[in-house]
Amino acid sequence: VKEAEEIVQSIVNTREPVYAKEAPLPQAREIAGLRAMFDENYPDPVRVVCVGVPVEELLANPKSGAGLKTTVEFCGGTHLHNVGHIGHMVISSEEAIAKGIRRIVALSGPEAERAIHRAERLAARAQAISEEIKANVNIAMDSEKFKTTSKRIQELID
Known part of the structure; x- marks a missing residue:
């Protein structure tokens, strides 16, 4: 992709x-x-x-x-x-529609820009949580920190 x-x-x-x-x-x-x-x-x-x-x-x-x-x-x-008027293009999904045939859905222009920015924000949040977990290897011992971190991870997934 x-x-x-x-x-x-x-x-x-x-x-x-x-x-x-x-x-x-x-x-x-x-x-x-x-x-x-x-x-x-x-x-x-x-x-x-x-x-x-x-x-x-x-x-x-x-x-x-x-x-x-x-x-x-x-x-x-x-x-x-002019093809440059498209701006950016981002594939937002792909799926099988029949044996050997895939469907690709893509965003372009302002929608692609928004998707890129959302992905960058999500990646930054995931990186911050990852660094926090690495810094606190005993996070599971502190139930409050564990709950807070688990909630932040769940928010990322949702």
């Missing part, structure tokens, strides 16, 4: 332009590297979105392979002019 976040963030940091153009559906389907839900019904014409390569180039030479080196998709809500 961390590696996936790092890969996406490196792409975001390139600040590649995002191109979008409507195209006839049969012509758009010919673009090598196109990612689409082929069991979905798309309008004709369909909006094609590509990072880093103008859609006109892909339509002019759909088998060139340029679409294999970037992301080319039918419109799925991508309305950026």
